[in-house]
Every structure is written in structure tokens, then in C-alpha cells.
Amino acid sequence: MTVTLTAIVTAHSEGRLLRPTIRSVRAGLEKVVSDGYSAELLIVADNASPHTQMQISRELKRGSATVPSRAINVAVGDAGAARNAAAQAAQGKYVALVDGDDIVSSDYLVKALELLEATDERMIVHPEYVISFGARSLLWHIRSAVTDDVSYLDLIRHNPWPACSVLERQVLLDTPYRPMVEGTGYGPEDWLWNIETTAAGVRHHVATDTYFFYRVRESGGVNNRHSASILPSFSMSEIEDALPNEDNEEQATKNVPPLSHRVYRTALPTARFATSWLSWEAKHAIYRSARWALRAATRRGKVSRAELPLRSEYPPLAAALREATSYEPAISWTASAIDGLVAWEACDDGYGRVLKKALDQIGERGDALVMVPWLGVGGADLVSLNYARALNETSEFHGRTTILGTFDVSRTDDDLIPDELNYVHLDSLWLELPLRIRQRLIAQLVVLLRPRLIVSVNCFHLLEALSAYAAPITDGTDVHTTLFSFDKIGDGYPTNPITDDAQRAFLDHIAGVLTDNSNSAALIDDVLALPTPNVAVHVHRQPAEVSPQGSLISHPATPSATVRLLWPHRLDIEKRPDVLPAIAHGLAQAGVDAVIDVWGKRVLSENSDTLMADLARAGVRYRGPYTGGLSAINLSDYDALLLTSENEGLPLVLVQSMLLGLPVIASGVGGVPDIVHDGVTGLLTSGPEDVEGYVRAVARLVSEEGLREGLISRGRVFAEQHHSWAAFVSAVERDLVHPRARREREPVA
Numbered sequence: 050m051t052v053t054l055t056a057i058v059t060a061h062s063e064g065r066l067l068r069p070t071i072r073s074v075r076a077g078l079e080k081v082v083s084d085g086y087s088a089e090l091l092i093v094a095d096n097a098s099p100h101t102q103m104q105i106s107r108e109l110k111r112g113s114a115t116v117p118s119r120a121i122n123v124a125v126g127d128a129g130a131a132r133n134a135a136a137q138a139a140q141g142k143y144v145a146l147v148d149g150d151d152i153v154s155s156d157y158l159v160k161a162l163e164l165l166e167a168t169d170e171r172m173i174v175h176p177e178y179v180i181s182f183g184a185r186s187l188l189w190h191i192r193s194a195v196t197d198d199v200s201y202l203d204l205i206r207h208n209p210w211p212a213c214s215v216l217e218r219q220v221l222l223d224t225p226y227r228p229m230v231e232g233t234g235y236g237p238e239d240w241l242w243n244i245e246t247t248a249a250g251v252r253h254h255v256a257t258d259t260y261f262f263y264r265v266r267e268s269g270g271v272n273n274r275h276s277a278s279i280l281p282s283f284s285m286s287e288i289e290d291a292l293p294n295e296d297n298e299e300q301a302t303k304n305v306p307p308l309s310h311r312v313y314r315t316a317l318p319t320a321r322f323a324t325s326w327l328s329w330e331a332k333h334a335i336y337r338s339a340r341w342a343l344r345a346a347t348r349r350g351k352v353s354r355a356e357l358p359l360r361s362e363y364p365p366l367a368a369a370l371r372e373a374t375s376y377e378p379a380i381s382w383t384a385s386a387i388d389g390l391v392a393w394e395a396c397d398d399g400y401g402r403v404l405k406k407a408l409d410q411i412g413e414r415g416d417a418l419v420m421v422p423w424l425g426v427g428g429a430d431l432v433s434l435n436y437a438r439a440l441n442e443t444s445e446f447h448g449r450t451t452i453l454g455t456f457d458v459s460r461t462d463d464d465l466i467p468d469e470l471n472y473v474h475l476d477s478l479w480l481e482l483p484l485r486i487r488q489r490l491i492a493q494l495v496v497l498l499r500p501r502l503i504v505s506v507n508c509f510h511l512l513e514a515l516s517a518y519a520a521p522i523t524d525g526t527d528v529h530t531t532l533f534s535f536d537k538i539g540d541g542y543p544t545n546p547i548t549d550d551a552q553r554a555f556l557d558h559i560a561g562v563l564t565d566n567s568n569s570a571a572l573i574d575d576v577l578a579l580p581t582p583n584v585a586v587h588v589h590r591q592p593a594e595v596s597p598q599g600s601l602i603s604h605p606a607t608p609s610a611t612v613r614l615l616w617p618h619r620l621d622i623e624k625r626p627d628v629l630p631a632i633a634h635g636l637a638q639a640g641v642d643a644v645i646d647v648w649g650k651r652v653l654s655e656n657s658d659t660l661m662a663d664l665a666r667a668g669v670r671y672r673g674p675y676t677g678g679l680s681a682i683n684l685s686d687y688d689a690l691l692l693t694s695e696n697e698g699l700p701l702v703l704v705q706s707m708l709l710g711l712p713v714i715a716s717g718v719g720g721v722p723d724i725v726h727d728g729v730t731g732l733l734t735s736g737p738e739d740v741e742g743y744v745r746a747v748a749r750l751v752s753e754e755g756l757r758e759g760l761i762s763r764g765r766v767f768a769e770q771h772h773s774w775a776a777f778v779s780a781v782e783r784d785l786v787h788p789r790a791r792r793e794r795e796p797v798a
Contacts, residue, residue, distance in 0.1 A: 129226025533698025566720020
């Protein structure tokens with residue numbers, strides 16, 4: 050028997066909540082029949098609980114004089130797959146999809162059916178309004194892709210259409226729901242189906258003045274299960290063709306930035322002056338909050354209630370509320386507050402634009418990603434370049450490697466990026482998005498690119514995303530993150546982006562942790578309990594290539610009368626430039642005639658001027674910033690290099706110094722002892738507070754015959770043997786490019 054419309058109600062564990070749903074659907078089907086159509090009710094029980102099965106039996110016994118009812122049992126464990134099975138069993142030319150705990154206005158089914166009967170176009174018809182009730186009350190105005198301006202960017206930012214829909218059965222058979230396997234982190238199934246039907250040329254429309262009441266649960270239910278899911282891969286180009294972003298294309302042609310951006314840029318000079326005394330981190334937090342507040346006030350998404358003919362006295366709404374509350378009194382609280390509810394529409398807030406721009410810029414060069422906050426002149430920046438260059442030299446990733454920056458683009462030095470590497474920085478608009486949306490954006494970008502390999506060098510944004518979306522991010526992608534050392538906060542407490550996540554469940558999904566020194570490898574073992582059979586820990590000795598300046602080994606074995614000391618680091622609290630005045634004073638007291646020159650970028654914000662004044666009073670000279678490594682400084686002006694850090698991984702500036710023939714005197718922290726063997730390849734102190742140790746080391750260079758010459762010779766040999774480019778590329782190929790050639794990763798228990 051063929052009928053006009055089959056109403057499909059999916060049931061899982063709704064129990065008694067199924068009753069009001071069936072009542073509302075039957076009321077709608079009776080109107081369909083009264084308009085001259087034929088209809089049936091089909092309940093599909095997917096692994097239904099005993100209570101739900103009992104309720105289904107009761108509903109079938111109640112029956113209806115005008116609408117036949119039946120049920121089928123399936124065991125697919127997925128709402129989309131259950132709807133697919135129901136479509137196969139349905140007898141109607143058209144099908145209506147309703148979840149087993151929601152309510153529809155009785156005129157929705159017949160209005161949707163009339164729209165479909167009046168057109169030859171393939172179409173899916175939704176209610177015009179969704180009213181959420183239960184744990185949250187919200188008024189959602191559904192926009193039509195037929196009559197409204199809906200962009201593909203809106204579609205990838207939000208799910209613009211509810212699962213509740215009426216459509217030709219053949220459309221569902223031609224474009225079925227893609228099954229979502231529980232535990233993979235992918236979903237929700239109805240959002241993906243909306244994308245794939247749009248890509249297939251099906252248009253989503255609304256039935257005017259119809260209402261859908263969506264039950265929101267405190268826990269359980271599909272809405273909570275999919276709150277931390279990500280869309281699986283889909284065709285961006287196909288939905289862009291179906292729903293072009295005409296508004297933004299016109300705006301781009303006119304080159305007019307968004308209103309929020311124009312307001313922000315106008316106020317920025319005054320804001321910078323007013324906050325000049327704050328630290329960089331505090332200023333960034335203030336500016337980001339201000340940008341987000343402006344966007345929240347000016348962005349599309351929230352709709353003025355004046356734009357919608359929706360008040361409690363509006364006849365269609367009033368009738369729908371009276372009807373719905375008679376089926377489900379829990380709606381009454383929402384109904385009584387309907388005039389005060391925020392009206393919302395699914396519109397892009399910048400997420401879609403940022404995602405699409407990044408995908409376009411990466412293009413076909415995303416098989417390997419090296420993810421960084423920025424790419425500047427620090428040690429971690431050099432490590433990032435090393436990994437990107439090494440991967441790009443392999444046959445597997447040559448021409449398909451991209452460095453992806455996520456944080457402060459102003460810190461990126463474009464001159465440092467070789468021509469053969471692709472560098473992409475996420476549009477700064479993305480930093481204005483809330484944390485959970487930034488996490489989603491990174492995860493969605495990875496899923497759509499699906500690189501074979503990601504190396505994250507101090508990229509805390511990727512770690513944030515992994516904490517929420519580890520399974521889909523690592524589905525087919527080997528992710529390696531780095532840990533070179535722990536930063537210090539408060540009273541010297543250790544911190545690192547990996548350990549900022551107190552649960553660290555994502556560590557069971559990644560392929561490995563990379564470090565550059567044995568001290569950090571031991572900490573990874575002690576703190577993170579790694580390696581495991583599934584997660585490797587690799588110690589990669591970083592190369593430090595330099596531009597030859599002429600050998601310093603031929604210089605005199607002892608320094609000149611005035612010892613010239615070089616301190617070439619960024620002026621950062623962890624580099625401890627504040628101990629230099631004490632070292633200068635100690636050298637003077639010991640009768641050592643010495644001059645200390647400071648080269649490096651000033652990144653200190655608090656007490657910066659005080660520090661510079663202290664350095665000047667102690668005779669320590671600040672020479673300014675430099676780029677391009679130690680080769681950019683005339684090292685023939687100096688007799689030794691100082692490192693006073695309180696926290697380090699493996700500082701490559703020491704390797705560079707050894708290669709260039711400049712002896713090093715360094716605090717023995719972190720991975721420094723891996724390369725500075727006291728009295729062999731350099732001189733060590735116990736730490737930055739060991740002022741006497743620095744004074745003794747400088748005095749030894751002056752007084753001990755042959756010491757300086759021996760340190761230069763042995764240091765250069767050590768650096769060449771242990772930090773060569775060829776050895777590093779070989780390690781990258783062995784550990785990152787071909788790890789599965791050595792062993793198959795075992796499933797996580």
C-alpha cells in the first residue's frame with residue numbers, strides 16, 4: 050500500500066516522554082488526512098529500552114481511526130542509521146522525521162506537504178521556529194535557503210536546520226544519513242546530512258508559521274552526546290557552489306571591514322595609551338575581550354524581536370503554545386516567558402571565514418603540518434623551522450609541508466621563512482572566538498585537511514583542541530607534540546601546556562612527544578608516564594647551522610686584557626638578565642677587567658625600565674636586538690658567551706657558539722649539561738644565582754693556560770658530531786615519517 054506521507058518517529062530510551070510526541074504527530078497526521086491525503090505513523094525502535102518498548106506497545110494499541118500505526122525494531126545504535134532503515138520500510142511518497150521526545154505543531158506536516166506537492170524541485174521542509182524547552186529555553190528562527198540569504202559559511206559554523214523535516218522519501222534514499230560510530234568523536238548526524246543534502250542540490254525550506262518544540266536535557270540525549278563532536282570530512286567546494294557567500298564577496302569587493310573591526314581600530318590608539326603600563330599578557334586579554342564584546346554586539350546571529358512577528362498574542366504562536374502545552378506541560382514555563390526569549394539565527398561569526406581562508410591558503414600543501422604560535426627568533430622558532438625543513442626534504446612530504454601559526458602574527462618574522470616552505474597564519478579574527486569554538490575550529494581544520502603528520506612545537510591551541518577532540522584529530526593523523534622544558538609560574542611552580550590539562554586523556558591518542566634533551570625526557574617519564582607501547586618519546590638533537598665568520602680558534606689562547614663577554618638572548622624573565630649587574634660587580638671585586646654586552650629583543654614588560662637602568666649602572670651595555678642567529682653578531686669582538694637562564698630545554702645558541710668557536714659559560718639547568726660538559730666543551734655554573742660560579746669561570750678563562758683553546762676545539766667537534774643537519778633529517782625520517790614501517794601502533798586499552 051502506498052500512502053502520501055509516512056511520519057517516522059525514532060525511539061531509543063525516551064520511555065514515557067514518547068507519549069506527548071506521538072500525540073502531537075498524530076494530531077498533525079489527522080490534519081493531513083482531513084486535507085485529502087493519506088498517511089501512516091511509523092515508529093522505529095533502535096535498541097529501545099524496555100520502558101520505551103512498553104510505551105510503543107501502548108501507543109500502537111491506542112491507535113487512530115484515520116491514521117494506521119506500526120513499529121519496526123532495529124539495532125543500529127545511531128539516529129541517522131535508524132532513519133535510513135525507516136525510510137526503507139516507509140510506504141509514503143513523502144516522509145516526516147521527528148525524534149521521540151520532541152513536539153510539532155499540528156499544522157506543520159500539512160503545510161510542509163503542500164509546499165512539496167507544489168514544486169518539482171527537490172526540497173526538505175523544516176518548521177519556521179524551534180522553541181527549546183527543559184534545561185534551556187531558546188527561540189530559534191530557521192532561515193530558508195530558498196527565500197533567505199543563507200551562506201555556506203553559516204552552514205559550516207552552525208547546524209542551520211533541525212532534524213525535524215518533511216521530504217520526498219526518494220531524497221532520503223538517494224542521500225542517506227552517514228552512520229556516526231559512537232566513540233569516534235564525529236557528529237552530529239543531522240548537521241552532516243544537512244551539508245550533504247545541500248551539496249547534492251537539495252534545498253532546505255521552511256513552512257511559514259509552524260513550530261517545533263525541542264526538548265533539552267540536563268544530561269543524556271543526543272544534544273549532550275554531540276556537544277563535543279566534530280563534523281567528519283565533507284566537500285567544502287560543493288556546498289560553496291550550492292550556497293555562495295554573496296554578502297561577504299560584495300563586502301570584500303568594497304574592501305570594507307566589519308563594523309566591529311572599524312570600531313575597534315578607531316578606539317585602539319586611545320586604548321593602547323591607557324593600558325601602556327600593563328603587561329603584554331594583560332593587554333592582550335583586555336583587547337581580545339573588547340573585540341569579542343564588539344563582535345557580539347554587532348554580529349549576525351542574534352535577531353531583534355522587532356524583526357519577527359512573534360509575540361505571545363500572535364495567533365499562530367498562541368495556538369501552537371496552547372496545543373503544545375496540552376501535550377507537554379513542561380513547555381508551560383517556556384511558553385510563559387516567550388516574549389522575553391532571545392531570538393537566534395544560525396549565522397557565521399567569523400569561524401567559517403577563518404576556516405575557509407586557512408584551507409585555501411594551505412591547499413595541497415597540508416600533508417605535514419608544523420603548528421606553532423608564531424615564527425620568530427627564539428629557540429623554539431628555530432626548532433619549528435628545523436622540523437619543517439627536514440620534513441620538506443623527505444620524498445613523502447616534499448612540497449606538501451606547511452607551517453601553521455595560530456597566535457600572535459606580529460611576532461612572526463617573514464624574512465626567516467625559506468621560499469620553499471609554505472607559511473600560513475590563521476586570521477587573527479579567530480582569537481576573538483570563545484575557547485570552545487577555537488577548539489572546534491582547529492579540530493575541524495585538521496579533519497578537513499587530514500594531514501598524515503602534525504608536529505606541534507609549543508602550539509598550545511592544538512593542545513586545547515586535543516583536550517576536546519582528540520579522537521577525530523588523530524583519526525588517520527600522527528600527532529607529535531613537544532616538551533622541551535617546564536615554564537615557571539608563581540613561586541617557581543612548573544607549568545606546560547601539556548600538563549595544563551589535568552586529565553591529559555589526549556595523550557592516549559597522540560603518536561609521540563618530542564624533546565631535545567635527556568633531562569626533559571626523564572621529566573616526561575616521571576610526570577607524564579611516557580613512553581607507552583602506543584606513545585613514543587623521541588630525543589632529537591637539534592641542528593644549529595651557522596654562517597662561517599672565519600675561525601676563532603686561531604685567536605690567542607687567552608683573552609685580551611679586558612675580557613669581553615656576550616649575553617645574546619631575549620630579555621625575558623626566564624633568561625635572568627637581572628643577574629648580570631651582580632656578575633659585573635663580582636668580576637670587578639675579583640679584579641677581572643670585563644665588559645658585558647647584551648644583545649636581544651626586549652620582551653620584558655614589568656620592571657623593564659628598572660632593569661635597563663640597573664644594567665647601565667653596572668656598566669652592562671645593551672646593544673639592541675638582532676636576527677639571523679649568532680652569525681649576525683661580530684663574534685670576534687668577544688671572548689666568551691654567557692647563558693644565565695633559570696629554565697632551558699637545549700638552547701641552540703650554545704651549539705651555534707661552539708660551531709663559531711666562542712667558548713660558553715652557562716647555568717647547568719634543563720638540557721644544558723647535554724651539550725656543555727664542564728671543563729670539556731664549556732664551563733658550567735649551578736644556576737643563575739651562582740654569581741660566584743660565573744666569576745670563577747671567567748677568571749679561569751683568563752688564568753688557565755690552554756683552557757680557552759681547548760674549550761673551543763672540543764666544543765666545535767662535539768657540535769659537529771652531535772648536531773649535524775644530516776643526523777637530524779635521518780632522525781625525523783626514522784621517527785616521524787616512517788614510524789609504522791618499524792611497528793604497528795597497538796589500540797589503546
